[in-house]
Amino acid sequence: MKYYELKQIVEYLKKFKKISDIERVDDNVIKIVFDEEPIYFDLSKGDSKIYKRDDFVKTKRYNAPFDIVLQKRFKKAKIKDISILDNDKIIKITTISSSSYKEIKTILQLEFTGRNTNAIILDENENILEALRHIDISTSFREVKPGKKLLPLPPLKKISNEDKKIENIEKYLYEVFQNSLQKKLDSLKSVKIYTINKQIEKLKNLLNSLENEKDLQNLAQIEEMKANLILANLHNIKPYDKEIKLKDFEGKDITIQIPPNIKSTSQIADIFFNKARKFRQKAKNIHIERENLHSKILFLERMKNRIENAKNIEEIEILFPKKESQKSKKVKFKNYEKFIIEGFEIYIGKNEKGNIEILKKAKASDIWMHLKDIPSAHIIIKTNKQNIPQNILQEAAKLCVDFSVEQKGDYLVDFTQRRNVKIIENAHVNYVNYKTIKVRKV
Template sequence: MPFDSITTYAIIKELNSKLKGSKVSKIYMPTKYEVVLHTFDGDKQMLLINAGSSTPRVHFIEDYNASMNEPYGFCMLLRKYLSGAVITDIEGYEFDRIIKIRFESINLLGEYQNLTLTAEIMGRNSNLILIDDESGKIIDSIKHIRPDNPLMREVIPKIDYEYPTKDRLNPLDFNEFVAADNIKSNAGRTLKSALMSTFNGISPIIFSEITSVLDIDNNAGVNELSKEDIENIIKRIREYFSGLDERLKYNLYRKDGNNKDYVCIDISSYEDMEKMTFDTPSKMIDTYYHDIDRLNRLKVVYKDVYNLINRSLAREQHKLELRRKDLEKAEGSEKYNIKGQLLLSNLHLIKKGDKSITVQNFFKEPYEDITISLNPALSPSENANKYFKKYTKLENSKKHLEKLIKDGEENVYFLESQSLYLERAKTYPEVEDIKSVMEELGYIKKKKKKHNLKKVKKLKFTTSDGYEIYVGRNSLDNDYLTRKFAFKTDLWVHTKDIPSSHVIIRTNNGTYSNEALELACKLCVYYSKAKNSSNVPVDYAYIKYVKKPSGMKEGKVIYTNNETVEVTLSEDDIKMIDKLSS
């Protein structure tokens, strides 16, 4: 659901009830097009204003990590003008997707100054603009717009602020004859399209809900409607919006465990979805965007880590592929040893200047003839030595390549693990842990320092029969759980040859239930790269059989005396773990 005019109307009501008279204490910008205002009036509030093209909106938020703030120029400007300012009013404009937050501040000369921060929540044209009320001029905006088309609105500092050009009507206050004429003027369009062109900021799903009681098809052409049909539609719209305050309900609709839509009224066509109702529009919107924002902000703040892991992984995989091809070539080294041996056995038959010789290959049963190429410039014994040297070189190369391939496989496994942990990360500290591991191993250039294992905030689950299960979120967590936290009699669980979190079952002196093992295996697959695969092999062994040799990378271990089961997660399993993890 886009942030439509009904949502805007509801947010303005909430902001007026909570922000009037409060003072701006802090201003941050977590990303290029997001502003967070901290206000205080007995109670602390945090207001998010997002003017990005993908998820524009305005609402209160529960938490914000200020340490991740970026020093954007627009943030510095807002701090200059609005720090310490008092919020005097919050207004809309013609029931459009515009929110005007009015401030009274004191300028550098000690004089009172009235300012308006205008949020235009209009998809890719969204913007956040600071305006001087006395002059009506733009001080600055989060996006500068210098359009090539002269008919488009310009938004740059020091020019007069103008509202987005609209000829649509306010559904709270409109002339019925004008509305009817506007609908009729869209004769070549559908009713739904005509209504959206006539009235401000109403989404198709809202118009469908409004007109559903009229038994009129929204996809019908306007020219198919009678004068009475149009009059009934206009009457219904006026009736609906005149009672809008009583209709407001803050609903989040979910399907198959995923957020699908949010809307500030009941939607009859969504009856087959799970509905969560909130007491404020901010809580509804914040819940809807919580996971989306988490991933977007983490990727923005830590884009260097994401890019580094992806580049490093691609490079290691390419190197590994080349080394495996070289090893395939080196595997044929034995044929050069055989040729050298055959030449030594037949030196008396070779003359200097011969280009080849055909002899019996007694290394094969039954014997067969083999033709061996010779360098005519070399003596018979030198030709034999040439083949021995090539054999020795390839044998040495095989040993070196085998070591490089083993190291490369470990590097790929490690980087795939870090990529998995980044995908699962929910907080900045989790990504910081991953970054710290990358620094220690030299993937990120920084002065190396010893990272001591410490107690971490691990994921904990408890079965119905009382067994505790712990899941690591990253390499540091995994090392801590396996090396420091778990007892020798606890059970260690991990996907076989697939990056995943380490899972620990806290056993009762080595005993555990089938339920605990089943849940641990499911958790292991859920927190792995094979979450959506079938018949995933999962190994489990007691901790006393799990070792970490010196020099092995973070989160990597070897183990013995293990057993293996195959696990396939069902949709119900995923929903169950989603619920347990939240």
């Protein structure tokens, strides 16, 4: 960020009297609610910025020591001073919070300084309480660790003399976000769609490589016919025969190769019957596998469609939660998918089997969702006996629509506790005591 921009933003921030709420909402982004105005401070190295936005959907929760101190020291704190260091791109927000015994002074230092970009929490003596990024003395003269005195950065050798007037700070802050969003959104969409296309291509190759069920059924019939012909001609087969020439049931000549190492002629028919049974079982399994691959491809196509139509990064991030731990990796969700929004686990069936699985796994207090009067994926929101916020219900309903239908328009999504849902047959259910959410698919 440029120095003149920071100076004018600081002047804008001086009108606020308190910090109502504060939290980290992305790896390098801190959301500060000044009075009732949320403002975002992105402290990414090389791409730091300050912006405002209205469509934020929280997808991550942070509970590191930095986040705990951030909440403890600044939430509901009074603002004593907001200033920018002379000729440096560092904002200092000084606050006063009350405890049972005394008022506590704390400083949040936001440094928009290239490779040194950081958020540092200081006590009244400017000792470090916590920092977004810890810096070791072995890598820099300026150690940034809890309990250490924060040394000043060397003065900037060159600072822009540009003094452009920002006519409307609020409009400017929204524009910063929109400009940044579009660039990041386009890049993220490109990466995720490429990944999904590769997965779809792999699944389609598997689908095309599957044997044909009819061919396998025909092979089963041939082996079964051989077995029956053998049974009908056991008296003509000698123990040392390697093949036998017979007429089939239509009077046509046929030569049957006798399997080697046969102890008795009575075993021969059993061998052919077993071959027929294996071909039929393989045909049945391929049918199931083909349906499974089709459902996976359809699910990925709908995921790709959601990415293509995403209006913000959070809509995409919901679809790609952080990887499970090594221990949890053993569990593979083949027929249903798990998404996480603000810590709430949301399960969605990829096919009928997946819908059945999540219905059976759900607890009585979990929330169940389904499109009204239209076949759709089932959704389960794990509640852990908590109340589900309206924004979580809305996002889950949107997932239900996006992964169930392709046509744009308005849809109604019914939801109720799992205890109110009765399974009739497979994934067909009856439900009572439900509410409805309206979702527009664009």
